[in-house]
Amino acid sequence: MMSSCCGPSAPLDQTQAVDDRYGAAALEQEACLCTPVAFNPQWLEVIPSEVVERDYGCGDPTRWVESGDTVLDLGSGSGKNAFICAQVVGAEGAVIGVDRNADMLALSRGAAPVVAERIGYSNVRFVEGAIETLDASGPDGAPLIADASVDLVLSNCVLNLVNPSARVRLLANIRRVLRPGGRVAISDIVCDRPVPLALQQDPELWSGCISGAWEEQAFLDDFATLGFEDVAYADRSEQPWKVVEGIEFRAVTLVGALPGGLATTASPAAAPSCC
Numbered sequence: 054m055m056s057s058c059c060g061p062s063a064p065l066d067q068t069q070a071v072d073d074r075y076g077a078a079a080l081e082q083e084a085c086l087c088t089p090v091a092f093n094p095q096w097l098e099v100i101p102s103e104v105v106e107r108d109y110g111c112g113d114p115t116r117w118v119e120s121g122d123t124v125l126d127l128g129s130g131s132g133k134n135a136f137i138c139a140q141v142v143g144a145e146g147a148v149i150g151v152d153r154n155a156d157m158l159a160l161s162r163g164a165a166p167v168v169a170e171r172i173g174y175s176n177v178r179f180v181e182g183a184i185e186t187l188d189a190s191g192p193d194g195a196p197l198i199a200d201a202s203v204d205l206v207l208s209n210c211v212l213n214l215v216n217p218s219a220r221v222r223l224l225a226n227i228r229r230v231l232r233p234g235g236r237v238a239i240s241d242i243v244c245d246r247p248v249p250l251a252l253q254q255d256p257e258l259w260s261g262c263i264s265g266a267w268e269e270q271a272f273l274d275d276f277a278t279l280g281f282e283d284v285a286y287a288d289r290s291e292q293p294w295k296v297v298e299g300i301e302f303r304a305v306t307l308v309g310a311l312p313g314g315l316a317t318t319a320s321p322a323a324a325p326s327c328c
Contacts (some may be wrong), residue, residue: 080097094238096137099171101164103254108133110209111304112240118142122204125230126150127184127212132161135177138207144174148278149198153183166193184214185223187230203230210304213265220275228279233313237281240288245267247301263295266302269290273307306317 083305090110097105108131115134118124118141126135129150136150152158161179169175180197187198190213206227215223227237242264252264267275288306295302 060200063313064181092133092137096140097133099140099168100133100136101167104131104133105158106135107131107160108209110134110240111242111294112209114209114238114240114306115141117207117236117238117287117294119306120291121146123202124149125198125203125206127206127208127227128214129161129179130154130157130209130211133162133181134179134207134209135161136164138170139177142170142176144176145174149185150178150179150298151182151187151197152179155181173284181206184211185219185226187226188222191212200229201232201234201235202234205236205238206231209240209241209270212239213267214239215265219272222327224275224279228262229313231311236308236310237276238287238306238308239276240304241272242266242294242302243272243305244303245269245301249298250299251299254298261266263297263302269303269305272305274311276307276309281311284309 067191085226088115092113092115096115098169110133112193115137118138120141120143122138124135124142126138126148129135129152132150135148135150139146150161152161158181165175165177165179168177182197185193188196191197212223221326231237242263245268246266247268273284273286285308286305288304288310289304290305293301293303
């Protein structure tokens with residue numbers, strides 16, 4: 054089994070394990086989480102360093118954002134991806150980050166006015182909630198995220214943290230919030246074979262983006278079943294990120310689009326050359 058750099062395992066509570074680990078990672082950078090990713094440095098200049106340092110991802114889904122988009126960032130964490138999107142979509146666009154972790158929300162919300170001042174406009178808001186329950190009613194009775202209100206749903210190494218029992222609701226909500234022609238750009242960890250129960254019951258492996266990984270083909274199939282077209286891995290690491298008990302885990306970015314619009318997933322922004 055993979056050696057630990059983050060302490061001993063505790064009795065399994067997937068939700069609590071994720072909340073505890075990412076809450077701590079919001080306060081102090083943790084090298085164990087996910088994989089280093091290169092981002093275009095021009096987008097990072099206006100983002101506070103503590104936000105950049107405490108971002109944990111496995112890809113760059115922001116490359117599929119377009120000017121004027123309304124973007125939903127699932128599991129927005131420190132806010133780095135959302136703040137990159139804010140610059141790409143421009144003053145006419147909007148970005149909504151959803152996260153359930155109080156420490157991460159405090160970090161992203163604290164940075165929001167700093168970024169807004171530096172770019173000259175405010176178009177980002179961070180909402181507290183679980184990404185699988187975007188249809189949950191708020192105080193006004195409306196769902197957390199309205200139907201058909203988003204052009205692009207992106208996520209960076211977060212879908213694998215959701216309990217498999219909630220995956221159907223998670224996927225249905227992604228489909229529900231998108232407008233006709235809406236797109237997805239999901240960076241995540243996938244595996245080449247089913248993860249056995251023993252690994253699923255390890256809270257460190259779960260919170261470390263391993264035990265909850267989708268099988269590689271099933272991830273594509275699930276989005277195609279939702280009605281997305283041209284579903285494909287735009288990015289896929291050639292070498293595994295981790296190998297645990299013979300199972301290969303690698304980083305991918307899944308893209309696809311709903312029918313009914315002019316959007317395309319074929320031409321992302323050029324990949325950056327540095328971090």
